[in-house]
Amino acid sequence: xxxxxxxxxxxxxxxxxxxxxxxxxxxxxxxxxxxxxxxxxxxxxxxxxxxxxxxxxxxxxxxxxxxxxxxxxxxxxxxxxxxxxxxxxxxxxxxxxxxxxxxxxxxxxxxxxxxxxxxxxxxxxxxxxxxxxxxxxxxxxxxxxxxxxxxxxxxxxxxxxxxxxxxxxxxxxxxxxxxxxxxxxxxxxxxxxxxxxxxxxxxxxxxxxxxxxxxxxxxxxxxxxxxxxxxxxxxxxxxxxxxxxxxxxxxxxxxxxxxxxxxxxxxxxxxxxxxxx
Ligand code: FAD
Ligand code: EPU
Numbered sequence: 001x002x003x004x005x006x007x008x009x010x011x012x013x014x015x016x017x018x019x020x021x022x023x024x025x026x027x028x029x030x031x032x033x034x035x036x037x038x039x040x041x042x043x044x045x046x047x048x049x050x051x052x053x054x055x056x057x058x059x060x061x062x063x064x065x066x067x068x069x070x071x072x073x074x075x076x077x078x079x080x081x082x083x084x085x086x087x088x089x090x091x092x093x094x095x096x097x098x099x100x101x102x103x104x105x106x107x108x109x110x111x112x113x114x115x116x117x118x119x120x121x122x123x124x125x126x127x128x129x130x131x132x133x134x135x136x137x138x139x140x141x142x143x144x145x146x147x148x149x150x151x152x153x154x155x156x157x158x159x160x161x162x163x164x165x166x167x168x169x170x171x172x173x174x175x176x177x178x179x180x181x182x183x184x185x186x187x188x189x190x191x192x193x194x195x196x197x198x199x200x201x202x203x204x205x206x207x208x209x210x211x212x213x214x215x216x217x218x219x220x221x222x223x224x225x226x227x228x229x230x231x232x233x234x235x236x237x238x239x240x241x242x243x244x245x246x247x248x249x250x251x252x253x254x255x256x257x258x259x260x261x262x263x264x265x266x267x268x269x270x271x272x273x274x275x276x277x
Pocket of ligand 2: 126127193194203204205206208209213215216218237238239240269
């Protein structure tokens with residue numbers, strides 16, 4: 001196990017956030033030791049706004065056996081249900097599935113999540129969510145590993161109800177063999193739907209969509225696109241993205257969030273870590 005003090009700006013896609021003690025766990029024994037004091041779990045840091053002061057709790061990151069994942073080959077049966085380490089990155093699995101002609105992950109193309117973080121957020125697009133292809137989820141809590149059926153996890157639009165303090169350690173997906181041309185066509189449709197999203201550093205959509213509407217469209221209509229505080233800007237490409245143009249602080253980003261919420265009653269999709277001004 002590795003324990004180091006790190007700036008969380010380096011471990012998050014938005015690129016803001018102060019220091020924390022990062023515990024990279026590699027074995028079940030590491031998990032027991034790392035969870036012996038207050039902790040948070042970090043996936044790929046792609047849905048987080050972390051305070052400039054960092055966080056006091058240990059930050060647990062999955063490495064070693066918890067980050068191993070391969071869809072394997074060759075596949076003789078129609079259905080493939082691999083157990084995968086929750087620290088593995090979803091984009092790698094999406095590309096592996098594409099190569100192997102395995103269908104199920106196409107809706108998740110372009111989401112820079114770890115598998116565990118994707119389950120925690122029930123990550124998805126309008127084409128589908130990870131919950132649609134979950135067979136089982138292994139979760140560490142209360143000192144032991146437990147296996148859950150996805151129906152037990154309260155999965156909904158960008159939400160879940162995991163056991164308190166639960167760390168997703170392995171995920172069993174349900175994929176099926178398919179014609180590569182069909183997979184490719186599905187991926188292209190998802191890719192096309194993401195074309196308006198900015199390429200600069202962000203944490204994805206800041207707010208959940210209100211039922212039947214789009215937060216990005218509402219922010220656009222309110223004339224807030226292009227608004228800047230320090231190094232943070234409400235993207236001109238897509239109103240629901242706050243981007244870091246290089247030197248943004250968490251405080252800059254938070255001011256923009258508050259400014260948007262003064263105009264619109266939107267619920268944050270991001271998770272907030274630590275104290276914000
Ligand atoms: P983190 O951001 O690291 O953590 C998020 C939450 O999950 C935290 O509460 C954390 O404690 C918890 N968590 C992480 N790992 C575990 C674990 N192993 N066990 C228990 N809890 C855990 N999201 C979508 O749904 N759809 C999209 O189309 C989409 N597009 C995006 C595009 C961009 C460019 C970016 C930057 C983000 C996008 N997102 C999207 C947001 C983000 O990728 C998802 O919310 C994703 O599920 C977060 O996963 P993560 O591993 O990065 O989690
Ligand atoms: N729109 C505007 N102006 C904008 C942004 C959007 O008018 O600045 C309009 C679009 O023209 C479109 C509608 O709003 O008519 C919806 O926009 P879009 O198709 O971009 O989808 P979205 O609802 O904004 C959702 C998810 C994304 C996901 C895409 C693709 C949420 C909060 N967002 O965006 O997920 O990638 O669909 O399916 O559910 C995320 O959750 O982090 C995320 C990026």
